[in-house]
Amino acid sequence: MPDSDTDTDTAPAADSSQFPDAAGLTPPRHRLSTRIILLSLASLLVVLTMIAGTLWLSWKLEGAGAAINDAGSLRMRANRVAIELGLANAGQAGARDAQIQAQDATLAQLRKGNPVRPLFLPDEPAIHEQLDRVAYDWQHELRPLAQAGNGVAYVQALPAFVAEADRLVMLIEHDSARKTDLLRLSQAGLAAIACVGTVAVIYLLYLWIILPVLRLQDGLRRMAAREFSLRLPVETRDEFGTLNAGFNRMAAELQDLYQDLAARVASKTAELERQNRDLETLYDMAAFLNQARDAEAMARGFLQRVMGQFDADGGSVRVMDAQHGKLHLLASAGLPAALAESGNCMAVDACHCGDATREGVVAIADLRRTTRRPLLPQPSPCTREGFTAIAAFRIESQRGAIGTFALHFHAPRELPPSDRQLLDTLAQHLGIALEHLRLSASARQLAVVEERNLVAQGLHDSIAQGLNFLNLQVQLLSDAVDRDDLAEAREIVPMLRHGVEESYQDVRELLNNFRSRLTPGELRPAVEETVERFRRQCRTKATLVIDDHGNRLPLQPEQQLQVLFILQEALSNVRKHAMAAHVTVSLSHGHDFRLVVEDDGEGFDPAELGRDGEAHVGLNIMRERAARLHARLAIDARPGRGVRIELVLPHGDQAAGAERQSTAGPAMPRLFQESLP
Known part of the structure; x- marks a missing residue:
């Protein structure tokens, strides 16, 4: 076996370009795991084949x-x-027939x-031929004699049949003996294969795993002794080949680090400083964009910061009109007035800035060397104004591209990839901020529209109906005057006076409702004031029951205001339609917030409410x-049995309302109130 202490410095190293690098993946066919699996499968296949x-x-x-x-029983049965x-005369014919059938x-x-x-039977032709002869002798010689009861002839033919049956048994026994020898031989072969295979597997595992590990261990020991010129031979294309190649690269890098450590430290320090500067820029830009409240001021401040960071001579921010394919100038800095005015509104395909809406980033180091394009004037407006380099970046939001921003340079300028990435990230921040402004404006408009819709519904339910009644009475009064019917006119005038007073009360009630302003913890006095005002407006007796000892956080102002509006509307319906003698208002704030308004008035039919x-x-x-x-709002009403209105705000929705209040800005009713003169 190879010696693990062989000097690896002088070992021939294979061409590293033929092998995967340390950071890559070894091809499946060269992996050590593949070879081990194939070896195991081959061994398993051989063993299973032998066992089978x-x-x-x-x-x-x-x-x-x-x-x-x-086959031996054939002789016995014969x-x-x-x-x-021989015993047929003794009444044994049935037993004879049974033996024949057997x-x-x-x-x-x-x-x-x-x-x-x-x-x-074995698959030997001689055995099957011998079985055919035995069967033929039985079917054509012995069996007919046995069925005829001719015992003498049967006994004479029996020895020949027994001899053929003995021959059949001998042929089968001979084949079984041969197969027994083959079985013993296969078992011996299986044992030999197991021994040889075990030795081969141990040897292969030593070559594939143990020996490379020993080489790596020796290399690590010498590397720890700062022998950085050490290189391990890369002789295989498996994982150990990858490890050896990686070890060699590591040794080369360590050697370079020790030789040029100061330069590398300076380079890393500069890289860290650049990254810190980029992070600081992103942080400052995000803080500024979160504070800006106007799109034009936001774009102008954005340009000032970016131009100062990258020493740009000019800059512009344009927003895209996707419907008309135009780019509108939102803000500019450092651009000549002629260039700013000419680029105030241009087609998307008419400038390099428009190209950024499709390509994401367009950076041109020298505008004088750009290829001519049909839609671009030659020379371009930027070139005529003395700019030779431009970098444009797409401004994106969740809706897609919404515009571009560009930096202009008088001198040719090449932006490194890190600067491009930073500018692209800043463009994304600007897009998010612009989209946030748009959504905030849309939310405020939607809040005003929704609240005005509720006001319109309130006017329709109260004042509009009263005015319609007054209009009808005025027409009747006009007809009575034309007819000089003084009696009818005297009857109509009190109704007109009552209608005017009712409309006046409705107007005052609406004004009081929409002047309500609440802060956390002010719901109880507002409810008490509403119930007291109801007592002054009508003769219906009102009872107020408040249970606020649940030690729960108070509702948010928006939630309190909506609850108060619901209570005011419910009491207004009682005053106008219920004809009730008594109304009870219950307010509790335990695990859930609950408001109940119940009267003993005339009530109504819910079916009619659904139809109308x-x-x-x-x-x-x-x-x-x-x-x-x-x-949840539940309305329980029956004709002649009053109406019960129950409002339940679950505990989870109270917290959700608080979160919505903190992120949605001013409450919607206040927006409406602030829009009133």
């Missing part, structure tokens, strides 16, 4: 033994038939075989506000 052969021989021998037994023929069955089974027992839902705008408004809270 011995099992097959054993099975054949077992079947042949059963065949010898049945003699029993002779005995039964003899027939034995011959048939020998011919067909029986794998279950197992029983079958548009006429009950107040209930629809309460449902919409409950859906905004993610709360």
